Amino acid sequence: MFNMDFDIRQIRDYYDTQLQEYDYNQLLSLGVSRHNADFMIEVGIPAQLDIFVFYKIVHFQKCTLGGESFIQIGHYSFSQYGLYLKEGSSALYASSSFHEPHVYKLNQDMKSFFLFYLVRNEVAMQMRQEGKYTTYIYADELRKIYEELDPIAMNNVEGYWSHLIEDYETGL
Known part of the structure; x- marks a missing residue:
């Protein structure tokens, strides 16, 4: 149903705040993967x-969660649950009280995280333009696209993206 041809740079159209400025070499020296550092600089x-x-x-913090090394790069605006990059990996993690240890893989990398946001907005806009939007149909389409783009992100039923889809399915 939906065209999967996305230019990730379009995500900047949805940014409401200024871009953070990062130094590529400093990101690498902190343990951010080249893949994520490239995205953070280029996009x-x-x-x-x-x-x-x-x-x-300057506010990135190295920490150990469940015996593994992470770099906290952010948090949820409504709580202190964090966003983390795992050292030596491109994976993006989030903390949650529903997990033990209190961290789970949110997306395979920074690019897929931001791609999920782009898809979320673009699919809704296209469905509304075509007069086909209902929350259930939208949820079904998002689930299909998300599972194709980053299946790991959708494996966790207690994860952010699974809950987002569930909210649309139930009309919340």
């Missing part, structure tokens, strides 16, 4: 996107 990361706050590099 850019906003100070805030929806409910997520992203830190300036």
